Amino acid sequence: MLTAGAAQAADWPAGKPITLIVPAAAGSTPDQSSRKLAQYLGEKLGTSVVVDNRPGAAGSIAMQTLVRSKPDGYTIGFGNIVTMAINRSLLARPGYDADKDLVPVSATTTVPNILAVNAGLPIRSVKELIDYARKNPGKLTMGSGGNGTTSHLSGEMLRDQAHIDFRHIPYRGAPQAQIDVISGQVDFMFDNVPSILSAVQGNKLRAIAVTSKSRLPVLPNVPTMDESGLPGFEVNAWGGIVAPAGTPRPVVERLNREINAYLQLPATRKDAEQNGSVVVGGSPEAFAQMIAKESRKWGDLIRKANIKLD
Structure with a gap:
């Protein structure tokens, strides 16, 4: 017998629109990549996926909106290095807990x-x-x-x-x-x-x-920071899809499968290579591990440099 959540997930999305909240302005790099993913998801899920841009306050406005949403799979968000890893050390009052209030769905790209x-x-x-x-x-x-x-x-x-x-x-x-x-x-x-x-x-x-680990195909003559005499210097912005805590696991898994399929498309990979990005993908658990590792790395630097925003 199906639980209420599983029954709901089996029927999801049932033609009901899905909102994808993006913590960046229209026309930005996160917005452009999110709109391409939204179009693909809409086609595969048989519904419309609408991008809702909520820039400002280091992405905390978008994340606060997301965590207040019903955890039913109809509101998801673009979580990135700032909103998922940096803000917890940078902002005195981010207004959300990235670990408790959100669940990772899938990493998408690093840049x-x-x-x-x-x-x-x-x-x-x-x-x-x-x-x-x-x-x-x-x-x-x-x-x-x-x-x-x-x-x-x-x-x-x-x-x-x-x-x-x-x-x-x-x-x-x-x-x-x-x-x-x-x-x-x-x-x-x-x-x-x-x-x-x-x-x-x-x-x-x-x-x-x-700042990548290896040289970029799009700029083959430009060395890495590591090559340039700063061993271990690596910085990659990254992003992925997250959902409010409590979103049914079958919904998270369905989204994860569709996102990974999108990331494997030749057109997606070609687009990423041309703009210097690297396709990631993987399981929700792998994304959670990335978030934890990056949170420790940037937390250490933020504390050492004594950077704080109100």
């Missing part, structure tokens, strides 16, 4: 950052950036997409490992920071590959390293 400098600077490598910073302490400026982003925390990792000093200038989004690095008002920045790649390829910015 590294590019370390790029203003094209007019006499800096063509990480070594030269470090040397310049040591000779001119406190003079260099680093832009970021905002406090607590991987754009910001990559810089804090550089500061810590290279023992250099520079001034951090947080912006309300990476595009604004990028504009000022291009113009020369700011010296350098880290940014997600899809966001900054066109500026690098258009020679508006000079890429001197990537």
Whole structure:
């Protein structure tokens, strides 16, 4: 005999629309990838999957909306490195508990950052950036997409490992920071590959390293931070689908199967490779392990750098 939850899951989604809450603005990298996944899920599940953009407050607005939703499979969310791993150490009051209030469904992709400098600077490598910073302490400026982003925390990792000093200038989004690095008002920045790649390829910015474990096919001549003399320096932004705690396990498993099938499509993998992303996938448990590992890593750095947001 089926339990009430199992019976509901067997009938799910029964043509009822599903909402996918995304903690980013329309047109952003998370929004674009979520809309492609939403279209695929809608086709496979025989219903519409509607993207609901809830940017702001380091993603906590979106997550608070998600955890208040009924755990019936009709509201899911895009959980990323900030909302699932960083916020628990960065925000004094995030308004949700990523471990207790949410259940992982599946990781989707990871994407590294590019370390790029203003094209007019006499800096063509990480070594030269470090040397310049040591000779001119406190003079260099680093832009970021905002406090607590991987754009910001990559810089804090550089500061810590290279023992250099520079001034951090947080912006309300990476595009604004990028504009000022291009113009020369700011010296350098880290940014997600899809966001900054066109500026690098258009020679508006000079890429001197990537934060992935190995070189990227899309930028084969740009070394990793590890190759550049900072052993173990690896930063990858990542994301995946999560659901409110209490969502029936059969629903979580069905979503996981469909998401993994989507990630294996040649078109999905080709799109990921072209924008510097890496397809992940895997089980809900594997995603939970990733979240736990990343939470420890970034919690240690945030405490060491004494970064805190209200």
